[in-house]
Amino acid sequence: MKLYVEGEKGRAVCGRDGLSSMTFSRRDVPFSDGGGQARDILVGVCDKCGEVIAIPPQSTPAIRAAREKAVLPIEANLPAVYLDALDLACYRIDPNASQDFRKRLLLYYVVSTSKNKALAKKVGANLMKLDSVFQAGEKSKTRRRLSMKVTSTLLNRVDDVMAMTNLNRTDLFKSLVVQIDKDISKPAKPANLAKLQTLAAIAVG
């Protein structure tokens, strides 16, 4: 593989100047989705306009590391019953669970659903047949905000599950809470309780 070094020259197509000469140099380069930046990576800079026009493969590990660290906000304003149901499930799993565990539980369901088409089908249909408690909650005007910060990789998973279930983000979170309620709060003996208790123990620690 070719290793580029600072000061090396090359040819590239600059979006502004067309076919141009470039010089490799170190720069901080932001991500196009606004989720942070890769710092001090080797890039090709247009000799005419000074813009970053090339990224060599050797900068990919640093970009990947920066991308993993970058956190993006997810916010949803849900009828209060959904946050209450999520808190109840957390309480069932571990009465000492921190409030942070609520986010981890929800994201655990995002990741599980992204890997399981049958579960995605169930999650996609949950809001069409809400039980009386959630129906009453939908009519209430009280809403609570769910706010968390996730890595871009996790945000991509959320987008994947939205596509798999044909739900927008708010409806996806509502539907995942309904699934959590069905799996954890409703049954006398929840199936995955031991696994989720381990997850809670890590979240508390």
Place this chain on the structure above:
Amino acid sequence: MKEPKDGYKEAKRKVLAALAKGSYLHEARNQVDVKNKLATGEVSAQEVADLIKKSTGKDHSKSSHHADRSITIHVIARQGWYIKFYFVDPDTWFISVHR
């Protein structure tokens, strides 16, 4: 009939050689384009090569680079992936690799 120099078979041969040798670069415009998942490390050169190997002429289309009309941009769309690239010898340039 002889295939033109910027045809699918020649583009496939050159891009696979570039991925194998690591002689490629990513086009940028003052940003790391998150749609270029090869640049961000979300997919490997091997995975991109495997997708391109499976492609056929039917998965291929081409256009001209907006900044230099003489440069042919190749697009291979396979299994939901879009791989967009061009050649400025001796290098292969990726614009985007995304789903």
